[in-house]
Amino acid sequence: SRSIDLAVIPGDGIGQEVVAEGLKVLSAVLPQDVKLETKEFDFGARRYHATGETLTDADLAALKPHDAILLGAIGDPSVPSGVLERGFLLKLRFAFDHHVNLRPSKLLPGVATPLAGEPEIDFVVVREGTEGPYTGNGGTIRKGTEHEVATEVSVNTAFGVERVVRDAFARAQARPRKKLTLVHKNNVLTFAGHLWTNVFNKVATEFPEVTTDYIHVDAATIYLVTDPARFDVIVTDNLFGDIITDLAAAVSGGIGVAASGNINPSGEFPSMFEPVHGSAPDIAGQGKADPTATVLSVALLLRHLGYEPEAVRIEEAVSADLAERTGKPARSTTEIGDALAVRVAG
């Protein structure tokens, strides 16, 4: 018999609320024969204030044996900027070698977009997750003086770039359009840019069916609002991926519906799935948060663990739910979760 052993990190703000709905839908979609076990972990602002800890080696050891991790959101204005981001979110991505940060963008029928017309949007961004400007390399001298110098070092390795580029090619190959776009800034960041471009062109020879192109990150933001249909799969570096996936989320229905996976494809470490949105402390505890992004992240989680039919059922339920929203009064977090649970079970 099958089983899923899930580490659950509700986290801060609306994290608690949306994760509860994600688990509700997960329970509802799983067949009887699949045993679901969940273990909740208390990370985030509360823990940090109580203990000063963000993510210890013991925490990592406790998380490691799980099949996957479901995360709500981490972050609170009471904690200085960077402490939880670097000390928890990025530490976890790096420790568990989450080098494929997967962020699909699909504008579903009935969903509002800030773009005029009815653009077709259905692409996925494969963002590198363990290198680039996110390594924390760099430093500060003469801090706080008029002679302060602060550096940030983007570190890019052939090893790190090749594995994520190959993953992106495989994903493009598996999609009907079979198109992969490299997004970088290789005309200015020429060291990293050449590495990315050369590796991309090399791996391309292994995937002759995949059409490829390259665009600079600045131009990519233009296309994302003027011609998002041009994109099928995008592969890009950690920082560029961070920026363009927020924009991608905004044009394809907002961060209320944007899901993501931090994937370790080898399975050596558990992969982590989380909504793209943050902890939204301004609306926390009010039942106002839309759990859809978390529910769609559960679908990514299921797909990653091999539960493709169940992943599809969730995605279809979300589509149907979104299509019926127009003109209706806003529902609470649990109402949306309940409705999705009913749909996936039915």
Added chain:
Amino acid sequence: SRSIDLAVIPGDGIGQEVVAEGLKVLSAVLPQDVKLETKEFDFGARRYHATGETLTDADLAALKPHDAILLGAIGDPSVPSGVLERGFLLKLRFAFDHHVNLRPSKLLPGVATPLAGEPEIDFVVVREGTEGPYTGNGGTIRKGTEHEVATEVSVNTAFGVERVVRDAFARAQARPRKKLTLVHKNNVLTFAGHLWTNVFNKVATEFPEVTTDYIHVDAATIYLVTDPARFDVIVTDNLFGDIITDLAAAVSGGIGVAASGNINPSGEFPSMFEPVHGSAPDIAGQGKADPTATVLSVALLLRHLGYEPEAVRIEEAVSADLAERTGKPARSTTEIGDALAVRVAG
């Protein structure tokens, strides 16, 4: 009697065509008593192929005595990516200490935007131009092997950040809304982020009338498409500024109308004004390029040199021209230039 001594760099592709119209409008708007002298410089792909040179010390010395520089566009697919960007454009910005990269975004009446509704867009981005990830610091080891490592170093100094932040505060102070937003990624790029944030907060105390806020660059791309009216003046680093100003151009009428100035406020070196768009080799030589962005860059140039009434006349002419475009057949580059020249003279 007054005079303007202009260095003109038409450059590659459509650069030639749009600069001709920019100069046409400049001549038309200047009062009789202002003597306009122009000297043309042949930089770009042609020169590079003929001589291997992009921008020599002698070139810099020849450009230096001019009051300002008007640039069309530099770049051609026949030249490897990065050669002209780093060897000409960035070399010039760095050599002439163009630390204020000014990029206004205003959605003018009648102009098409990819955004739904009728968003109000009227903000200006002050992008740092001489630091950050654009310094060319970094390198590559084991190039072309599976063990290649490529780094890019973002260099940020209190000196460099403070001068551009102060410039941005002064610009915000001079605008009706008096609002300045710092855009960075200080939760991840904590070394540079702290420097930017601390300097920003320090300079803020000198401008008590200016309202300030901070947003991460990823979130900024969301606001640029969902609520661009929230922005008045933005100050940001070189790379973030590159990315968000292309997006800003896209939402406020497209790069056909986006102007920019690379400004050396001390006047020690001539400032350079250029359209945000590139050389567009696909439409070069066909009279299809819209010279409006170049004409608006001429307005920025005039304002910088103290010709405020003439700058305003150009901006009003462009507004009027754009407002009348809807439904009319497309005009050629020279037709648009002629129409604008007539308007500013009239």
